[in-house]
Structures are given as C-alpha cells and as structure tokens.
Amino acid sequence: MIRFDDVTKTYMRGQRPAVENLDIEFARGEFVFLVGASGSGKSTLMRMVLKEVNPTRGTVYVAGKDLSRIPSWKVPSLRRDIGMVFQDFRLLPSKTAYQNIEFALAVIGTPRKVVRRLVPEMLEMVGLEDKGKRMPHELSGGEQQRVAIARAYVNRPSILLADEPTGNLDPSTAGGILDLLAEINERGTTVVMATHDRAAVDRMQRRVVEMVGGQVVRDEAEGTYETHAPVSVISGHLPDDSAHRDEHPLEDEGLAERWEGVPAERSPVEGERAAAGETAAADDIAAPAAAAGDVLEEDLIDEREAQQVRDEDLFTDEAFSDDAFSPEPFPETPLPEQSEGERR
Structure with missing residues (x-):
C-alpha cells in the first residue's frame, strides 16, 4: 500500500535530512x-x-504507484484516495458540521442525491447525527475532531493519515477518537497515525514505528510507546531530538551506518498543497497555522517554496490538459512601425 525505498529528504542545502535512508512498507489494512x-x-x-x-x-510508492511518475495535474486525484486528519481539526468555521462534510463531496462533483445519503451516514458513524446543524465553535474539541474524521473518511479512502489527532483532547475524549479510527481500520482502510499519546499506543498494541533523526530505529508488530532499545529518544535513551546524534551512530541491529555523510542536495519543489482526504478544505482553502510550539519539519521550508505552493494551487486539472498549452507559448508579436520622429 505504502512503500519507501531508500528515501532521503533534505529541505535546505547544508541542513541535516528530515528523513534519511528510509526503507519501510505499510501493508493494506x-x-x-x-x-x-x-x-x-x-x-x-x-x-x-x-x-x-x-x-x-x-522512491515513494502509494497504492502501487511510483509518485515520482505522477504529474502535478494528477495529484488531486491521488489525494482523493487519502484521508488526512490534523491535530487542530481544520474545519471551515463558517460552515456547519453537515456542510463541512458535504463540502468534501461537493468539490469532487458528487451528485446531490449521493451527498444527501452519505453525509447523514457519516454523522451517524461518528456519533453526531443530532449535531449536523451545529457550527464548529458550538462543538467540543472531541466533536470537532469527529467531524474532521467524518470529512476525511466520507470518500471512503483506502489510506487515512492522522497527524496527532488526539493531541488537543483529554484522555477520555482521545479514547473515543481512537476507537473511531480503529473502526475505520476494521472497514479496510490503512491507518497511519503520528502521535505522542503514550496511552493510545499502549492501549492499542498495534504496529509501532519509532523514528529518530529521520531514521526508523524500531519497528514492532505489537509494540508499546516506550522500549528498551538503546536507540530510542522517547524512552530517554538518547537526547531529545537527537541533538548529539553524531555521538550515537545507529549501528544496533544494522539499522543505519552513521548519521553523517548524506549529500544535502535541495530537491526540486513540486509546488502543491496537501489536499488529503480532507479533500474539501485542503484543496480550496489555506490551512491555519499549526498550534504554537508544535515543531514540524515543514518549518524548514523557505518562503519561496511556500509561495510556489500557493501559486501552483491556483491551477486546476483542466489547466494542465494537453489542449491548454500552445506549441509556441511565447509567440513573437511584430512591433508596430514607428516613424523616425517617434523613434527619437
């Protein structure tokens, strides 16, 4: 379903890679x-x-497709099969819970008859069948996250990515969100959840992949949040964020050769924004800034990349069709004749 083959990502020249020599696979379901x-x-x-x-x-493969071979204009189609849930919900504040879910269907041209059937089904699935008319500010944090999950799942994506979905919730509410994600997984959707929620990981006993400095240092089939492995940061065996990672080469079990030595070349910028299964909001509106203090790798991207992201997002699928481009994009236009006096 998802496979990384020797993947390294460096955002800016001279900086350490955000992801380094990544070889991992996530199977369907x-x-x-x-x-x-x-x-x-x-x-x-x-x-x-x-x-x-x-x-x-x-190379990154998703659903058997080499992403490097997918042109920009086909990316929105790819993302319709990937749901995305965020820590800060990212609901449209001017729309009701029903309309937030409906919007994800409307932007891909879903017939009204289908929309009227699917949205109530999603509200019922997430336990909000009686709150479809509520605005986001009238919902609790847990309820807002349930709406966000319903919006991400309404297109029945084969992959659901969740970035800290319980990070802003109390333990009891977080447990309900976790149960909802488990239910979606039981329906056949692959769920990949990035989290710092120790209780969630320990409770579920699912596959746990730990990353340190851009490398996978642990991959356990039925793991817990902490580990006895000496290469773990979250278990306290290495300094937080691997500030002294040069002193800790990941030689245990052959997980890596050394931290240093990877060429720091800037990759070309694709210039599109994450749409995800949160198809509606992410394709058509700029997502709000991440919560204060939440350090993410995207902070490394410079303003030029961000501007290109915004510019590229203005293009639609039709804009990249074969008919949209002239074989001579900059045809020469003859200048009007000028008299000698005008030239002077």
Missing part, C-alpha cells in the same frame, strides 16, 4: 503508530505520501 520526538521525520513521511513534498533521493 494495517494500523500503524508513528512515534518519535518532534523533528524526527514523522510529518515529512506523511507529506511525501501526499506528494506535498518530493524526496531528495529514493
């Missing part, structure tokens, strides 16, 4: 927890699955 300190590469991994950023080196 799996529920996987991504754990690790902030800056360990979890968000970059998800952004590459969405083809929001391209690897500097290596």
